Amino acid sequence: MSTTKNVNLPDIGDLDSVDVIEILVKIGDLVKENDSIITLETDKATMEIPAPFSGRVTNLAIKVGDKVTHGDLILTVESDSEPAEIESEPSVKSKEPEVSLEDSTPAKDKPNKLDQKKEEISLDTEPDSHASPSIRKLARELGVSLSKISGSGQKGRILAEDLKSYVKQIVTTGNIDDEVEIIPLSRIKKISGKHLTHCWTTIPHVTQFDEVNIEQMEQFRQHQKERNIKLSPLVFIMKAVVQVLKNHPNFNASLDKNGENLVIKKYFNLGIAVDTPNGLVVPVVRDVGKKSLIELAKELKETSERAREGLLKPEEMRDAGFTISSLGGIGGTQFTPIINSPEVAILGVSRTQIKPIWNGESFEPAAMLPLALSYDHRVIDGAEGARFMADLNQVLRNITEMLL
Numbered sequence: 001m002s003t004t005k006n007v008n009l010p011d012i013g014d015l016d017s018v019d020v021i022e023i024l025v026k027i028g029d030l031v032k033e034n035d036s037i038i039t040l041e042t043d044k045a046t047m048e049i050p051a052p053f054s055g056r057v058t059n060l061a062i063k064v065g066d067k068v069t070h071g072d073l074i075l076t077v078e079s080d081s082e083p084a085e086i087e088s089e090p091s092v093k094s095k096e097p098e099v100s101l102e103d104s105t106p107a108k109d110k111p112n113k114l115d116q117k118k119e120e121i122s123l124d125t126e127p128d129s130h131a132s133p134s135i136r137k138l139a140r141e142l143g144v145s146l147s148k149i150s151g152s153g154q155k156g157r158i159l160a161e162d163l164k165s166y167v168k169q170i171v172t173t174g175n176i177d178d179e180v181e182i183i184p185l186s187r188i189k190k191i192s193g194k195h196l197t198h199c200w201t202t203i204p205h206v207t208q209f210d211e212v213n214i215e216q217m218e219q220f221r222q223h224q225k226e227r228n229i230k231l232s233p234l235v236f237i238m239k240a241v242v243q244v245l246k247n248h249p250n251f252n253a254s255l256d257k258n259g260e261n262l263v264i265k266k267y268f269n270l271g272i273a274v275d276t277p278n279g280l281v282v283p284v285v286r287d288v289g290k291k292s293l294i295e296l297a298k299e300l301k302e303t304s305e306r307a308r309e310g311l312l313k314p315e316e317m318r319d320a321g322f323t324i325s326s327l328g329g330i331g332g333t334q335f336t337p338i339i340n341s342p343e344v345a346i347l348g349v350s351r352t353q354i355k356p357i358w359n360g361e362s363f364e365p366a367a368m369l370p371l372a373l374s375y376d377h378r379v380i381d382g383a384e385g386a387r388f389m390a391d392l393n394q395v396l397r398n399i400t401e402m403l404l
Contacts, residue, residue, distance in 0.1 A: 002078050007037070007052060009072045017067040018042050021157055022132050029057045031077065038062070038074060039132040048133055055079030064153070131158035139163060144170070188279035199341045204377040207336045208385040212369045212392075213357060216399045233369065234272070234326050235296040237349060239402050240395040242268045242289040245322060248388045250380055252321040254342035262344075262379060271320035271340060272300065274307040281307050282340060284320045328352060328369075337374050344379045345388075348372035369396070 012018065022039035025031055036048040055077030062074055131139070131146055135158055139146050142163075149166045151158035185193070214233070221231050245252040245268060253264045268289045271282040283303045288296065306312055323340045326349040337348035350370040356363035371392070375385050395401050 002055075002080050004058065004076055005053065005055065005079050006076055007074045009049065009068050009070055009074055010052075011070050012040070012047070015042060015069070017069045020062050020064055020066045020068055021046075021130075021153065022159070023060065023062070023064055024048070024132075024134070025057050025060075025075070027057050027060060031055065031057060036134060039134075040068070041130075046132060049074070051077070053077070053079050130156055131163075135160060135163055142167060186278040188276070188281060192280055195341070196338055199338050203339050203341060205336070205339060205374050206377045206380075206382065206385060208373040208375070208382075208389050209334055210371050210373075210389045210393055211355075212371060212396045213366050214352065214369045214396055215366050217396065218352075218367045220399050229294065231293055231297050232300070233328060233352065234324070234349070235293050235300060236396065236399070236402065237324060237326070237347070238270055238272075238285070238288050238296055238300075239293065240392055241270065241322065241324065241347060243395055243402065244388060244391045246289075247391060248384070250384065251345045251375070251388055253344055253379070254321070255344065255376070255379065256342075259378070265321040267319075267321065269320050271317075271323035271343075272303070273323065273325035274304050276308045276310070278310065281312060281317065282320070282323060283307050283312055283316050284318060286319075322346070324349065334370050334372055336372060339374055339376055344376040346374050347392075348374065 018040040019042075020038055021041045023037075024039065025035075025037050031037060031051045032054045033052065034050045037051050038049050040047050040049060056079075057075055058078050059076040060074075061076070062068060062072070068074070130151055130153075136146065144163065144167065146158055146163075149158050149162050150156070152162055153159045214236075217233065217236055221233070221236075224231050249264050250262065252268065253262050255261070256263055267287065269284050269286045270288050271284050273280055273282050283306075285296065285299060285303065291299070303312075303316075320340070320343065323337075323343060323346045325337045325346060327335060328349050328351045330351070332350045333353070334350055335348050337346045339346050348371065350372070352367050352369050354365050355368045357366040357368070371389065373385060373389050373392075375388075380388075
């Protein structure tokens, strides 16, 4: 049969009164014997008072900020159990009581029964942080420094809500102790981010890697440079891609909205990914096959400059049949480009490297260009992808084929 029982403050030693800094339960809560119910604070120590028996809290007789002394009513519970014998010492968290650093050596005027607990007392590693032992213990388990948290309780005390809020912030930012800066994404990154996520999650990507010996191309480029004609490797790649697309029309195509029909494009417009201060944009160079290397170099330079200045019009980024993303000017050995839906393929270009190549008799240095072809496996199978890359390799290797 349940009875209503009072829980009074036990003997806490030679202290006239102490501050109640935290109420750890509320009316209606079920508490178990030895569960902490309130936290008290003296000038030098913090202690938690445990429940002497189990039961349901029916009334709270104190509030945060009150001062209490031995024998004061704390709360009332409805209980079936008999009271446990209450030691006269303050109950400083049965397994892990805590005092501040200045209390690490018990003073002579401390109660003897506190001395009996000294082997259980852990030093407060953050004496300037006001928090109960239970909060400190939880913070240690989570690896959180209490000095980083501003308390919202009385006298700046760190409450459970403060710790939870801080941990939530940590989870959100992925940062525990270091300072962070929150920078809103640019409009371009927000838009392109959603598009890229859609492309990556809805298209079954396969990527074919290869390296191309472009020694002949580099010699030609150097010869043109001596004539004050600057031609980047990208314009050669653009011309070569168009030449190969003519023999592999499925790569110059897009899927319709239902994903049931392939739309083959008879024109050769190439999207060229451009890095700008606000994010990646993909302007379209039209009719690439009809333009000379010099014309393409001039148009590519002007388009890239306008892209970086944010002057591109929406119509200048539409109607591509195939996209090229070149990181050759930055670095890296390979990467996996994401297909620009509704297109079905994209070519990634990395930085040219000088490597020893076997010529049949000896090794000789050669300029090797890394390429990565990503394609939509719903439209293009592995054999088609390999053949496309082999043909592109052949055209880029033999510059005369491109110039014909």
